[in-house]
Amino acid sequence: MAASLLGKNLFLTSVIKALRQNPARSLFALCGISLGIASLVFIVAAIEGSNQNAHNIIKLLGPNSIFVRSGFGDKTRVRRLTYRIDIRDFYNLKRVYGVKSAAFLLLKQRRISAGGQARNAYAVSATRDFLEVFDYELKEGRFFRSAEYSSFPKICIMGTELSRFLFGKRNPVGQRVQIARTTMTIVGVFAPKGKLPSGKSLDDRVIIPIKTYRKFIEPEYKRLFAVKLKLEPDADYDHVVSMVRKVMLKRHKKDDFVVVTPETVRKFLNIFNWTLSLYLGLASLIALFISGFVMSNIFYINVKVRAWEIGIRRALGATRQAIIYQFMAEALAISVAGAVIGSLAGFFAVRWVTPLLKIPTVYPVKSLVLAVCFSAATGLISVLMPSRAAAHLNTVHALKSRL
Amino acid sequence: MALIQLRNINRIFHQGDLEIQVLRDISLEIQEGDFVAIMGASGSGKSTLMYIIGCLDSPSSGTYLLKGMNVSEMDDDRLSLIRNESLGFIFQSFYLIPYLNVMENVLIPSLYSSKNIEFKKRARELLEEVDMSERMKFLPSELSGGQKQRVAIVRSLINDPEIVLADEPTGQLDSKSSRQVMEILSRLNSRGKTIILVTHDPETARYAERTIFIKDGCITPG
Ligand SMILES: Nc1ncnc2c1ncn2[C@@H]1O[C@H](COP(=O)(O)OP(=O)(O)OP(=O)(O)O)[C@@H](O)[C@H]1O
Ligand SMILES: [Mg+2]
Numbered sequence: 001m002a003a004s005l006l007g008k009n010l011f012l013t014s015v016i017k018a019l020r021q022n023p024a025r026s027l028f029a030l031c032g033i034s035l036g037i038a039s040l041v042f043i044v045a046a047i048e049g050s051n052q053n054a055h056n057i058i059k060l061l062g063p064n065s066i067f068v069r070s071g072f073g074d075k076t077r078v079r080r081l082t083y084r085i086d087i088r089d090f091y092n093l094k095r096v097y098g099v100k101s102a103a104f105l106l107l108k109q110r111r112i113s114a115g116g117q118a119r120n121a122y123a124v125s126a127t128r129d130f131l132e133v134f135d136y137e138l139k140e141g142r143f144f145r146s147a148e149y150s151s152f153p154k155i156c157i158m159g160t161e162l163s164r165f166l167f168g169k170r171n172p173v174g175q176r177v178q179i180a181r182t183t184m185t186i187v188g189v190f191a192p193k194g195k196l197p198s199g200k201s202l203d204d205r206v207i208i209p210i211k212t213y214r215k216f217i218e219p220e221y222k223r224l225f226a227v228k229l230k231l232e233p234d235a236d237y238d239h240v241v242s243m244v245r246k247v248m249l250k251r252h253k254k255d256d257f258v259v260v261t262p263e264t265v266r267k268f269l270n271i272f273n274w275t276l277s278l279y280l281g282l283a284s285l286i287a288l289f290i291s292g293f294v295m296s297n298i299f300y301i302n303v304k305v306r307a308w309e310i311g312i313r314r315a316l317g318a319t320r321q322a323i324i325y326q327f328m329a330e331a332l333a334i335s336v337a338g339a340v341i342g343s344l345a346g347f348f349a350v351r352w353v354t355p356l357l358k359i360p361t362v363y364p365v366k367s368l369v370l371a372v373c374f375s376a377a378t379g380l381i382s383v384l385m386p387s388r389a390a391a392h393l394n395t396v397h398a399l400k401s402r403l
Numbered sequence: 404m405a406l407i408q409l410r411n412i413n414r415i416f417h418q419g420d421l422e423i424q425v426l427r428d429i430s431l432e433i434q435e436g437d438f439v440a441i442m443g444a445s446g447s448g449k450s451t452l453m454y455i456i457g458c459l460d461s462p463s464s465g466t467y468l469l470k471g472m473n474v475s476e477m478d479d480d481r482l483s484l485i486r487n488e489s490l491g492f493i494f495q496s497f498y499l500i501p502y503l504n505v506m507e508n509v510l511i512p513s514l515y516s517s518k519n520i521e522f523k524k525r526a527r528e529l530l531e532e533v534d535m536s537e538r539m540k541f542l543p544s545e546l547s548g549g550q551k552q553r554v555a556i557v558r559s560l561i562n563d564p565e566i567v568l569a570d571e572p573t574g575q576l577d578s579k580s581s582r583q584v585m586e587i588l589s590r591l592n593s594r595g596k597t598i599i600l601v602t603h604d605p606e607t608a609r610y611a612e613r614t615i616f617i618k619d620g621c622i623t624p625g
Contacts (some may be wrong), residue, residue, distance in 0.1 A: 004517060005514060005515070008513075008514055010507060010510050010513070013503075013507060014500075014502075014507065014511075014514075017502040017503060017507075018502055020502065021501065021502035021559020145538065191501075221600060273623070308498065309498075310502055311498075312492075312494075312498040312500070312509065312511075314459075314483070314486075315457070315486060315492050315498075315514075316460055316487065316492065316510055316512045316513070316515065316558070317483050317484065317509050317515040317562070318483060318487075318515045319479070319480050319483040319484075319485045319515065320479060320480075320483075321480075322483075322514070322515055338568055347571060385458065395459045395460075396454050396459050396460050398495070399459075399498070400498060402498070
């Protein structure tokens with residue numbers, strides 16, 4: 001019965017035409033569902049985006065590495081924002097058992113110009129191990145030679161974004177660039193490293209050998225932004241992490257530094273995801289609930305207004321089940337349309353709102369399926385009662401209800 | 404055996420504490436191929452009787468045998484099937500679904516049917532026969548009363564039922580359209596369909612071979 005009914009063209013035609021017959025009611029139901037779905041899609045996007053954030057950080061961190069970032073000390077007291085980690089920490093950390101190599105991140109924003117273009121960007125100092133520890137790869141030219149770390153050559157390696165700004169599509173290798181008050185020669189370009197979760201590009205920088213950096217960019221080098229450690233392949237990762245914490249706590253308070261490991265990134269993002277899911281999930285659940293409620297009521301009105309139509313269909317041989325299927329199909333059509341419209345609206349929200357939340361913009365294509373399922377479920381459940389009411393109308397009363 | 408057999412049918416409506424007996428002890432037989440008119444004043448119970456014969460309503464007491472089968476023992480699905488396959492309905496106010504065109508309206512019974520009929524072909528032939536083949540894509544709102552009723556007649560016939568029930572089919576039509584409609588019903592009858600016509604109009608009832616008079620819910624002898 002069901003199959004033979006649903007298999008008929010006229011059934012579908014009738015469903016679509018019935019919805020078009022009452023545009024206001026259909027539209028109202030559609031809006032409700034769409035809104036619920038839009039918020040659902042947005043949540044999925046936000047969660048996927050923040051997951052991608054985690055992935056990016058973990059990928060940036062690289063395998064078998066620990067990143068120790070400077071905190072700003074006690075946040076409750078207003079102080080000058082100075083990095084809390086210093087060069088002694090660096091040497092202490094380097095000596096931790098299981099650490100293969102280490103490098104610190106020391107950088108300053110400077111005015112960088114070439115060929116009439118200028119902008120402020122980070123100048124980053126590089127010790128001998130820096131490029132290896134921070135997983136830099138070469139795109140163009142060469143890295144620094146060993147001897148260049150012990151003299152004061154005016155050379156640098158540039159990021160692709162900065163290079164594009166200064167030189168456009170031209171190959172910058174061999175070109176001169178003004179960094180602060182010093183003219184340096186570009187010897188290489190490093191392969192793109194992408195963006196930080198904050199949206200800041202890691203390719204908008206220039207790397208300078210440490211001695212050159214101290215002489216021409218910034219003599220102060222005791223305060224460090226961060227230290228990165230690479231572990232021996234057979235080191236016990238968790239043990240090294242706990243040793244790193246111990247070493248740091250000897251000289252610092254808890255708030256002075258942050259140890260970043262894949263584990264801590266995941267933990268932080270889990271908490272973030274949880275709160276996000278909870279709040280937005282609740283919101284979209286409420287939205288779906290309300291839209292279901294709206295839909296249910298609209299269909300009760302439908303059943304009342306179209307009672308005589310139900311009557312004549314019953315007279316012409318429709319079983320109760322057939323009447324239920326008819327209203328269910330109408331609800332389903334609205335739900336599917338609502339899922340599509342809601343998803344589009346959700347995608348728009350993703351486009352405009354996720355950048356404000358500093359989340360990568362991810363279009364959750366997978367959530368389309370989710371949206372359709374949720375929407376269909378909402379539609380079908382909310383129309384269950386009205387369609388049953390329709391099926392159980394007294395046929396004669398229903399027929400006589402025509403004005 | 405009679406196609407339709409009613410024995411001591413009563414129909415009582417309850418309105419609060421009030422009991423309204425609309426049909427009293429109705430016994431009646433209709434043979435296959437009959438053309439029967441049910442006549443009576445307004446409120447006499449004609450429509451109520453037709454609804455019972457049409458399996459749209461059940462009697463409060465009494466027995467109704469349709470093709471020898473006891474209708475009061477059937478469940479709702481079975482009754483729907485009987486309405487779909489054995490009964491055709493024509494009403495005073497047409498009941499064409501406003502958002503479907505003529506062709507689609509005519510095909511509604513086929514939605515619920517498992518009969519193996521070439522419905523579209525049959526619909527086209529029947530519409531041709533009632534002179535409506537040029538308006539297959541028209542909406543009901545674009546038709547005159549007489550045209551609407553002719554579409555409704557085609558709809559009642561699409562599933563090739565044995566019995567056609569018509570409740571005041573000419574009630575909203577002018578005399579010319581009425582004549583057209585009644586001539587179509589006569590023609591159907593001459594081809595073997597059993598027709599049960601409810602009317603209070605003697606002019607219309609004249610097309611029938613036999614007339615049953617109802618007064619205050621009872622069959623009266625003319
Ligand atoms: N569901 C109901 N509840 C109470 N009374 C009803 C119900 N249905 C019908 N009646 C009453 O039954 C009586 C007969 O109604 P019915 O519709 O059968 O009359 P009728 O002969 O078809 O009249 P008309 O020519 O005006 O159509 C009327 O008095 C009506 O008020
Ligand atoms: Mg009547």
